[in-house]
Amino acid sequence: MLKALKMLENKKAPFLWPEAWPHFAWGSWLLTAPSEVNTGGGRVIDLKEGFKGPLELHQALLSCKPKLSLLDLARLWQQSQEDPSLAQDLNWTELVNHCGLRSGESLTQVLESLLKTPASFQTWSEEKQLAPRDLNLLLSFESEKDKSPDLVKTWENLLDKLAETSTSKSTGVKIMELGGELLLMGKQLPSWSHESPEHFARDLERVRFPLSHQSLEAKNQELKQWAWPSRSSGRWLRQGDELLMEIKILAPHGEELKKRLDQMKSLLEGQNG
Amino acid sequence: MAESGPIISKSQQDLEKLLDHFDRVYIDRKSENSPLARRLESLFPADKLEWVDSRPHPQIRGEMSSGEFARSKRQLYVTEFKGQFFKRCPGAKPGLACCNYFVLNWGQQCDMNCSYCYLQSFLNSPVLTLYSNLDQALEELRQLGKSLGEQSLRVGTGELVDSLSLDPLTLFSHELMAFFRDTPRWTLEFKTKSDFVHQFLDVPHEGNVIVSWSINPQAVVEREEQGTASLEQRLQAAELCLSRGLQIAFHIDPMIWHPEWKENYAALVDEVAARFRPGDLPYLSLGALRFQPEQKAMMRERFGMKSWVNQGEMWPGKDGKLRYPLELRQEMFNFVLNRFKEYSPEWKVFLCMESPETWLSTYTKAPQQVDSLAPLFDQGVSRQFRKALKRSQADTNSASG
Ligand code: SF4
Numbered sequence: 001m002l003k004a005l006k007m008l009e010n011k012k013a014p015f016l017w018p019e020a021w022p023h024f025a026w027g028s029w030l031l032t033a034p035s036e037v038n039t040g041g042g043r044v045i046d047l048k049e050g051f052k053g054p055l056e057l058h059q060a061l062l063s064c065k066p067k068l069s070l071l072d073l074a075r076l077w078q079q080s081q082e083d084p085s086l087a088q089d090l091n092w093t094e095l096v097n098h099c100g101l102r103s104g105e106s107l108t109q110v111l112e113s114l115l116k117t118p119a120s121f122q123t124w125s126e127e128k129q130l131a132p133r134d135l136n137l138l139l140s141f142e143s144e145k146d147k148s149p150d151l152v153k154t155w156e157n158l159l160d161k162l163a164e165t166s167t168s169k170s171t172g173v174k175i176m177e178l179g180g181e182l183l184l185m186g187k188q189l190p191s192w193s194h195e196s197p198e199h200f201a202r203d204l205e206r207v208r209f210p211l212s213h214q215s216l217e218a219k220n221q222e223l224k225q226w227a228w229p230s231r232s233s234g235r236w237l238r239q240g241d242e243l244l245m246e247i248k249i250l251a252p253h254g255e256e257l258k259k260r261l262d263q264m265k266s267l268l269e270g271q272n273g
Numbered sequence: 274m275a276e277s278g279p280i281i282s283k284s285q286q287d288l289e290k291l292l293d294h295f296d297r298v299y300i301d302r303k304s305e306n307s308p309l310a311r312r313l314e315s316l317f318p319a320d321k322l323e324w325v326d327s328r329p330h331p332q333i334r335g336e337m338s339s340g341e342f343a344r345s346k347r348q349l350y351v352t353e354f355k356g357q358f359f360k361r362c363p364g365a366k367p368g369l370a371c372c373n374y375f376v377l378n379w380g381q382q383c384d385m386n387c388s389y390c391y392l393q394s395f396l397n398s399p400v401l402t403l404y405s406n407l408d409q410a411l412e413e414l415r416q417l418g419k420s421l422g423e424q425s426l427r428v429g430t431g432e433l434v435d436s437l438s439l440d441p442l443t444l445f446s447h448e449l450m451a452f453f454r455d456t457p458r459w460t461l462e463f464k465t466k467s468d469f470v471h472q473f474l475d476v477p478h479e480g481n482v483i484v485s486w487s488i489n490p491q492a493v494v495e496r497e498e499q500g501t502a503s504l505e506q507r508l509q510a511a512e513l514c515l516s517r518g519l520q521i522a523f524h525i526d527p528m529i530w531h532p533e534w535k536e537n538y539a540a541l542v543d544e545v546a547a548r549f550r551p552g553d554l555p556y557l558s559l560g561a562l563r564f565q566p567e568q569k570a571m572m573r574e575r576f577g578m579k580s581w582v583n584q585g586e587m588w589p590g591k592d593g594k595l596r597y598p599l600e601l602r603q604e605m606f607n608f609v610l611n612r613f614k615e616y617s618p619e620w621k622v623f624l625c626m627e628s629p630e631t632w633l634s635t636y637t638k639a640p641q642q643v644d645s646l647a648p649l650f651d652q653g654v655s656r657q658f659r660k661a662l663k664r665s666q667a668d669t670n671s672a673s674g
Contacts, residue, residue: 208586
């Protein structure tokens with residue numbers, strides 16, 4: 001009796017294996033189909049002996065699917081915890097190393113918490129190829145599960161919304177970080193109804209970093225009072241921990257540019273003096 | 274004489290606190306005959322001790338989980354250090370102004386628990402490690418001393434392990450103070466958040482030992498510096514050291530923004546100014562919260578978002594560390610600096626781990642140009658030291674090759 005690896009179940013983008021091909025197994029573990037019914041008419045090749053010599057389970061698995069996602073790993077980890085025969089057959093450390101990760105408690109905790117997120121988010125995390133560090137915040141919510149179920153619900157709704165709006169990886173990770181921290185701080189999230197994910201991320205940043213935002217606003221208000229030469233303007237921008245001034249000067253030709261630069265120089269000297 | 278009663282009982286209390294703190298003590302058999310191993314064997318109950326041939330928990334490598342990190346603080350491992358003990362101050366990097374300061378590491382990990390601790394992004398060992406071959410470290414220093422001739426130098430000891438929080442166990446202070454008695458032009462600095470000083474108060478010294486405390490308002494200590502001595506205990510320990518002719522210094526570092534920061538830091542300055550005179554302290558340093566982005570997740574998980582450190586508005590600085598916005602740092606530094614200057618212009622306050630830009634906006638001068646601070650920033654000495662270090666390494670290599 002062949003046992004299926006659960007990593008292949010319930011995936012929006014399943015581990016597709018052409019129908020006409022024979023399936024692969026390793027010992028009693030079916031590697032290329034989510035269940036017995038899809039084993040291509042029952043023709044299954046055991047990779048335990050391999051074609052060029054014996055293979056270990058993780059090697060056989062990686063030769064069928066060379067790039068495993070975190071979700072794949074999470075499901076394998078879960079199954080190996082539930083089924084001691086898989087834990088015995090699978091060299092978990094080697095498998096994880098092949099995926100460019102280090103096995104250890106910090107990884108398995110992230111994997112376990114990923115499996116507790118909404119299914120839509122799990123799929124999004126797989127599509128966007130999130131790394132464990134992108135998912136660290138999940139661990140902070142684990143400890144809130146018993147204490148504040150409502151908070152966790154709001155968090156899960158946020159994760160669900162990320163997936164629903166097909167947010168890009170970088171914006172999605174930013175929204176998770178900012179939104180998650182705000183929730184854990186006991187703050188209300190700004191509403192996310194029709195805004196784009198990018199717009200929502202900016203709103204979150206404003207609420208998460210109020211002092212930085214206020215000082216930027218105040219500086220920009222100040223700039224508005226300046227007597228700018230015609231067709232020139234300026235604004236303060238935050239770059240890392242610094243505020244930098246950006247000045248824009250439009251001029252039809254070099255002579256005019258020189259004149260405006262001189263005016264700008266006197267303006268700046270007046271402000272500093 | 275009148276003092277000896279309470280002093281002995283305090284140092285005994287400090288020791289007992291540490292014996293209680295550790296769940297397990299692993300001693301590498303190779304360190305068996307070291308004074309440290311022998312002392313720990315005599316102090317700890319047998320059921321806490323275990324002799325080992327290699328580092329315990331070998332399966333834990335690389336990044337630790339927050340639980341593993343927390344557990345590592347309660348498991349002591351004694352082994353030999355193989356490598357160079359003596360390192361330059363990590364702040365001395367291009368783009369950062371830093372004091373002329375060199376670091377000697379005799380172990381790694383700390384028994385205390387600060388929310389911002391940089392060890393959270395740095396350590397990858399599941400045990401608090403102490404090195405049993407301090408004698409070799411001192412030999413390294415002796416060799417360097419020879420190459421340096423008459424140069425003066427400050428040697429710090431609290432980079433990867435607090436200088437004094439484990440000292441009642443190790444008594445490393447005794448060996449170091451004895452060594453520095455013979456090199457009076459060198460300065461030894463212990464940097465701590467503990468108040469464990471009683472164990473060395475009677476050790477003779479040449480006046481070249483500085484005991485420094487990182488201090489923060491009590492509200493910050495309570496919220497962000499678990500397991501450390503209270504502000505009052507630190508200040509009392511400083512007074513005691515001063516009374517024994519030891520030099521003392523304070524690092525108001527890391528300053529942590531919180532809604533009542535002005536009141537709390539004003540009260541801190543007032544307390545220091547009320548209890549000490551500028552002449553009592555060779556210097557006082559200021560620094561603001563900063564940490565590596567990689568440690569954020571662990572900090573969040575371990576201390577939650579109610580922590581002022583985790584709530585901080587942190588942005589990446591030029592060196593990649595997360596810092597408060599520059600304008601906020603300047604406001605915080607100026608506030609403390611001005612408060613000290615209101616008491617006396619003689620307070621020698623400098624900024625540690627800050628960029629030249631921050632220095633200039635706070636002092637309008639580079640560190641080396643501030644009269645009272647110039648001796649701390651003798652670049653010539655730093656250069657000489659680096660050369661000496663290279664020479665000594667080259668000698669070692671050619672000798673072993
Ligand atoms: S005292 Fe220093 S080394 Fe110890 S936990 Fe606090 S910051 Fe880290």
